[in-house]
Amino acid sequence: MDALNIQNLTKTYATGTRALKGVDLRVKSGDFFGLLGANGAGKTTIIGIMTSLVKKTSGKAEIFGYDLDKDLNKAKKEVGVVPQEFNFSIWEKVIDIIVAQGGYFGVPRSVAMDRAEEILNALDLWSKKDQTARTLSGGMKRRLMIARALIHHPKLLFLDEPTAGVDVELRHGMWKYLNNLNANGTTIFLTTHYLEEAEELCRDVAIIKEGEIVRNDSVKNLIRSLEKQTYILTVETSKGRKPVKGFDVRVIDDATLEVDLHKDQTMSLLIHEFHENGYVVLDVRPKGNRLEQLFLNILQNK
Numbered sequence: 016m017d018a019l020n021i022q023n024l025t026k027t028y029a030t031g032t033r034a035l036k037g038v039d040l041r042v043k044s045g046d047f048f049g050l051l052g053a054n055g056a057g058k059t060t061i062i063g064i065m066t067s068l069v070k071k072t073s074g075k076a077e078i079f080g081y082d083l084d085k086d087l088n089k090a091k092k093e094v095g096v097v098p099q100e101f102n103f104s105i106w107e108k109v110i111d112i113i114v115a116q117g118g119y120f121g122v123p124r125s126v127a128m129d130r131a132e133e134i135l136n137a138l139d140l141w142s143k144k145d146q147t148a149r150t151l152s153g154g155m156k157r158r159l160m161i162a163r164a165l166i167h168h169p170k171l172l173f174l175d176e177p178t179a180g181v182d183v184e185l186r187h188g189m190w191k192y193l194n195n196l197n198a199n200g201t202t203i204f205l206t207t208h209y210l211e212e213a214e215e216l217c218r219d220v221a222i223i224k225e226g227e228i229v230r231n232d233s234v235k236n237l238i239r240s241l242e243k244q245t246y247i248l249t250v251e252t253s254k255g256r257k258p259v260k261g262f263d264v265r266v267i268d269d270a271t272l273e274v275d276l277h278k279d280q281t282m283s284l285l286i287h288e289f290h291e292n293g294y295v296v297l298d299v300r301p302k303g304n305r306l307e308q309l310f311l312n313i314l315q316n317k
């Protein structure tokens with residue numbers, strides 16, 4: 016059974032922006048799935064459509080077999096969502112925000128109270144239950160939204176860039192909690208633009224670029240394809256120098272070269288070979304971060 020199944024999904028906003036250009040995506044029940052992509056790629060739009068905050072332009076979308084056009088209410092019951100932006104009233108108490116959400120899903124107050132205690136304890140927020148949300152730090156607000164999303168025990172949890180604004184130490188605590196939740200059967204769909212986050216958490220990933228899925232694979236395979244890293248070399252001059260054997264070199268200008276380093280080649284070998292061929296290397300730096308690097312690899316191999 017698929018937790019999520021999207022076929023040929025498109026979204027064109029009223030402004031004319033084509034945010035999704037025919038997306039196909041399947042997420043297996045029980046998966047920890049990551050949707051990776053740069054800002055503006057279409058990640059939030061997909062979550063918006065799946066949680067019925069955004070109206071799709073065309074295509075088919077299902078949650079646990081429920082078609083969003085036909086069985087929206089059934090689909091909604093299975094889903095929890097942690098949005099990218101904080102969207103609770105900062106004047107309400109933590110416990111009230113969570114119990115009210117339970118009410119929205121038909122969870123009786125006494126049941127919601129018990130669940131809230133359990134979830135808030137696990138998220139290290141129980142001591143804050145009677146404080147207004149405005150007194151919480153950014154990381155606590157994010158965890159409050161996770162607690163609120165879980166009160167009706169959804170089978171599928173959407174997390175839109177969950178670690179944005181959460182500092183590094185707290186990030187690991189949150190990751191542990193999410194891993195545990197997934198191990199206990201909740202399917203998780205998260206978006207991120209950190210490859211490291213996907214690496215740490217996800218089993219399967221898709222990469223979205225400008226509204227199109229450019230890769231859909233296991234994290235293992237994805238990382239394996241990061242076989243080559245591009246570096247920018249600053250040299251005194253490349254005029255009249257011989258090509259360096261064994262390396263894929265592109266001349267950007269007289270003093271700037273782009274070189275691909277395969278995973279079986281070392282940086283010292285690269286420097287050595289350039290020196291041997293009469294180059295004076297002044298600086299070496301990686302081109303882009305690892306996610307950008309991965310994009311480059313993927314697009315070159317297409």
Ligand SMILES: Nc1ncnc2c1ncn2[C@@H]1O[C@H](COP(=O)(O)OP(=O)(O)O)[C@@H](O)[C@H]1O
Pocket residue numbers: 028029030032033034052053054055056057058059060061
């Ligand atoms: N409400 C909206 N109206 C118009 N354009 C939008 C709206 N929401 C998002 N967009 C545009 O759609 C594209 C995808 O946005 P989004 O799904 O938020 O990307 P991501 O979450 O990957 O950063 C972007 O070009 C963005 O500017």
Ligand SMILES: [Mg+2]
Pocket residue numbers: 055058059060099175
């Ligand atoms: Mg977004």
